[in-house]
Amino acid sequence: MLRSCILAAAALVLVVNVASAQDKVARGAAVYAEQKCQLCHAIAGKGNAKGPLDAVGTKLSAADLKAWLVDAKGMTAKTKATRKPDMKSYTLPDADVDALVAYMLTLKK
Numbered sequence: 001m002l003r004s005c006i007l008a009a010a011a012l013v014l015v016v017n018v019a020s021a022q023d024k025v026a027r028g029a030a031v032y033a034e035q036k037c038q039l040c041h042a043i044a045g046k047g048n049a050k051g052p053l054d055a056v057g058t059k060l061s062a063a064d065l066k067a068w069l070v071d072a073k074g075m076t077a078k079t080k081a082t083r084k085p086d087m088k089s090y091t092l093p094d095a096d097v098d099a100l101v102a103y104m105l106t107l108k109k
Helices: 002-034 062-070 072-079 094-105
Strands: none
Touching: 002 094, 062 072, 062 094
């Protein structure tokens, strides 16, 4: 009986965590749209083809994605990026930055 209760509790935690992660990714997709990121970037052929993000989740870590969002100028210098215009840094709530990073991490080839 105790074992089945523990397993049920563990399953519930797993379901809640998966739902929470899915909610975060959905919020990230919404932030992407709200901030009009598609003016400079493209996902699945929608948006500016000069800045494709289709495989960004494969290429960059969560830390690098976050750095691009909060310190684009620093990341431009660090990576010696040459794309013009330079990406601007955003002042977003931490939860929105984390959600946008979670969404970007799902973009893999």
